[in-house]
Amino acid sequence: xxxxxxxxxxxGSCGGCEIAVINIxxxxxxxDANFDIAFWPVAMDAKVKDVEALEDEEILLCLWxxxxxxxxxxxxxxxxxxxxxxxVSFGSCATEGCIPGLGxxxxxxxxxxxxxxxxxTDNPDNIRPQTVTQVPEGEITIPAMKDRVHTxxxxxxxxxxxxxxxPESHQIAAVIDLVIEVLQGKAELPPKGAVIGAGHSTVCxxxxxxxxxxxxxxxxxxxxxxxxxPELCILEQGVPCNGPATRSGCKARCPSVGAQCxxxxxxAEGVVDYGARLITAFASxxxxxxPEEIEQILDGIPDPAGQFYRFNLADSLFQAGAxxxxxxxx
Amino acid sequence: xxEQFEPVIICFTCNWCSYRAADLAGTAxxxxxxxxxxxxxxxxGRLDPTFIMKALSGGADGVLITGCHPGECHYIEQNYxxxxxxxxxxxxxxxxxxxxxxxxxxxxxxxxxTKLTKxxxxxVEEIRDQGPxxxxxxxxxxxxxxSQHNPKQAPVEVTV
Numbered sequence: 001x002x003x004x005x006x007x008x009x010x011x012g013s014c015g016g017c018e019i020a021v022i023n024i025x026x027x028x029x030x031x032d033a034n035f036d037i038a039f040w041p042v043a044m045d046a047k048v049k050d051v052e053a054l055e056d057e058e059i060l061l062c063l064w065x066x067x068x069x070x071x072x073x074x075x076x077x078x079x080x081x082x083x084x085x086x087x088v089s090f091g092s093c094a095t096e097g098c099i100p101g102l103g104x105x106x107x108x109x110x111x112x113x114x115x116x117x118x119x120x121t122d123n124p125d126n127i128r129p130q131t132v133t134q135v136p137e138g139e140i141t142i143p144a145m146k147d148r149v150h151t152x153x154x155x156x157x158x159x160x161x162x163x164x165x166x167p168e169s170h171q172i173a174a175v176i177d178l179v180i181e182v183l184q185g186k187a188e189l190p191p192k193g194a195v196i197g198a199g200h201s202t203v204c205x206x207x208x209x210x211x212x213x214x215x216x217x218x219x220x221x222x223x224x225x226x227x228x229x230p231e232l233c234i235l236e237q238g239v240p241c242n243g244p245a246t247r248s249g250c251k252a253r254c255p256s257v258g259a260q261c262x263x264x265x266x267x268a269e270g271v272v273d274y275g276a277r278l279i280t281a282f283a284s285x286x287x288x289x290x291p292e293e294i295e296q297i298l299d300g301i302p303d304p305a306g307q308f309y310r311f312n313l314a315d316s317l318f319q320a321g322a323x324x325x326x327x328x329x330x
Numbered sequence: 331x332x333e334q335f336e337p338v339i340i341c342f343t344c345n346w347c348s349y350r351a352a353d354l355a356g357t358a359x360x361x362x363x364x365x366x367x368x369x370x371x372x373x374x375g376r377l378d379p380t381f382i383m384k385a386l387s388g389g390a391d392g393v394l395i396t397g398c399h400p401g402e403c404h405y406i407e408q409n410y411x412x413x414x415x416x417x418x419x420x421x422x423x424x425x426x427x428x429x430x431x432x433x434x435x436x437x438x439x440x441x442x443x444t445k446l447t448k449x450x451x452x453x454v455e456e457i458r459d460q461g462p463x464x465x466x467x468x469x470x471x472x473x474x475x476x477s478q479h480n481p482k483q484a485p486v487e488v489t490v
Contacts, residue, residue: 105426275422276379283414289400289407294417304418305425317380317387318465322427325468 004060004183006035007051008090009080010042011066011073012100012149017091018042018065020166024173034180035061048076051083059083061179063090063162067100067314068150072143081156086189088196092165094152096266096274097314099165104148104313104320105305112145148324149314160190162197165264165311168250171197195269199248202268203261207243207252209233215287219300222260234260235285238300240307245277263311273317275308337391337457339366341450342381344374346404347440348396354443362447363454366394374398375408379419382433386423389466392432392457394450399437409437429460 010018022028031037038059039046051059062084068074081087092098103111116123131144152158162175175197181187190196199206211233222228222239234241234255242263243255254261267274282301288294301307309316343349349370355362371377374397382393395416397409413435420430434453438446 273380273383276383276419279379279415279418279422283418284411286414289410289413291413291417294414298418298421301418301421303425304421308422317383318426318428319387319469321425 003034003036005038005054005058006031007037007039007059007062007080007084008042009039009062009064009066009076011064011076011094012069013066013091013093013098015042016166017063017093020091020164020169021063021172023169024176025169027173027176030180031176034183048079051079054083056082057085059085061086061088063088064094064152065091065166066152067093067097068146068152068155069100069103070143070145074146074150074155075143077152077156086159087152087156088160088162089152089158090162091167092163092264092266092311095161095163095315096312097149097151098264098311101149101151101312101314102306102310104324106321107323108145108147110323148320151315154314159192161193161195163195163247163264163266164198164250167197168253171249195247197249198265200269201248203243203246203248203250203252203255203265206248206250207233207255207261209255212236214285216285216297217287218297219282228258230258235281240282240301242278242307242310244281245271245274266312266315274312275305275316278308335458335462337365337454337460337462338389339363339392339394339450339454339457340385340390341366341368341394341396342374342377343368343370344397344404344409345370345372347398347402348438348446350440351396351438351443351446354441355447358443360443360447362450365454365457366450373403373405373408374412375403375405377412377415379415382419386428386432386463387465387469391460391463392434392453394453395433395435396438396446396449397435399439402439428463431456432460432463 008018008021037044038054039051062080064077064080064087066073068077089095093100097104112128116128129142132139132141164171178187182189204211210231214233214236216236216238218238219240220238225237225239229237235243239260241255241260243261245268246261246263247265247268249265263274267277271277286294286297288297305321313320343352352368374395377395385393395412397412398404400409403409416433416435420433423433424430436449438449
């Protein structure tokens with residue numbers, strides 16, 4: 001009996017998810033023992049035409065990491081959806097836009113300008129990439145950037161979501177174990193649309209730090225708090241920590257070692273808008289009733305949109321900043 | 331002549347003060363702009379910023395938050411929480427390129443029907459000057475452009 005097929009594809013992402021998969025160490029042998037790897041551009045040489053040649057839904061499990069940044073990403077998302085039985089939105093980029101999603105704060109033209117004109121870019125002729133270029137051999141094309149970043153689920157139907165930037169390796173291993181157990185008939189798949197490989201609560205719940213009634217008079221950057229109390233809640237010490245709204249599952253890795261949570265596991269269960277939940281959390285700890293003083297305290301968060309939507313902008317209620325919508329451009 | 335822009339305003343009211351002020355305005359037959367849709371909450375402190383974002387991203391052009399005067403909250407001090415959230419939300423909206431003036435906070439006691447109607451009327455004019463937010467339209471148009479291929483609705487089953 002032939003083994004079921006496995007695929008992993010990347011789009012607008014950094015490649016960290018791939019490394020997280022490799023970080024499951026010898027468990028990767030279980031993947032190989034139970035699956036036939038059909039398509040995984042980072043790890044093996046297979047072409048898109050090989051995927052196109054497959055029957056629909058012939059791939060059993062496809063882990064998709066990366067946001068939908070350009071037309072090629074979108075085309076591949078539709079293709080992998082068609083060819084896969086289970087499509088998993090793997091990692092923060094695919095699930096909520098992640099860092100590429102912050103591009104949604106600007107028009108595409110401005111992003112390209114920034115990328116090709118900064119001081120460190122060697123581009124004396126001020127060249128910009130063109131979607132179509134004529135060369136002696138004929139016409140060559142590259143995919144066009146979309147107006148804004150979409151999450152995978154905004155473009156195609158997704159079966160499961162696996163958050164994290166990147167997903168923790170122990171969580172990936174657990175998910176792979178589960179899928180193998182399902183194949184062997186020892187377990188059942190979670191309901192469609194479920195978040196897998198993560199907890200159901202917040203990072204605060206896993207955080208070992210001491211929590212008291214919070215009342216803070218100033219927000220400060222973590223490097224300006226010296227020394228950081230190793231036992232006490234980081235938010236209580238005035239450092240913006242995204243733990244209260246962020247999904248658990250990482251074993252509170254950052255706060256445990258003295259760094260604030262930046263929210264890479266996305267919104268906790270039941271949170272509709274990640275940023276809104278953080279606004280509630282942060283505003284509630286401010287120890288002042290005077291609007292002017294509150295404004296002063298809030299000055300300690302220099303980039304609120306970036307603080308609250310670092311990973312989640314593309315999947316938030318607004319999905320983007322106003323400049324990303326062309327029609328709003330003046 | 332082009333038609334006048336009629337903004338959609340969502341106004342969150344507190345059960346103990348501003349909702350009663352609106353009631354008073356109604357009983358006293360005071361007029362206020364019909365652009366506003368009132369939503370009653372038990373307290374302005376119940377106002378999750380999610381509600382405001384949902385309103386703005388779903389078609390509203392402006393949101394008016396009303397609550398008891400400072401020191402008069404039925405639940406002791408929850409209106410102060412609403413104030414802090416509002417101030418922080420404004421900064422986030424600004425970061426997203428949305429005019430923070432689209433969300434306004436005003437204190438109205440149960441006896442201030444006149445004040446509430448004035449606030450509503452002036453806010454409607456302010457938002458009229460701002461023009462449409464059109465966030466809902468932006469998102470909808472993109473949805474149509476991003477066509478949905480091969481929607482898979484059937485429950486997932488795996489057999490080998």
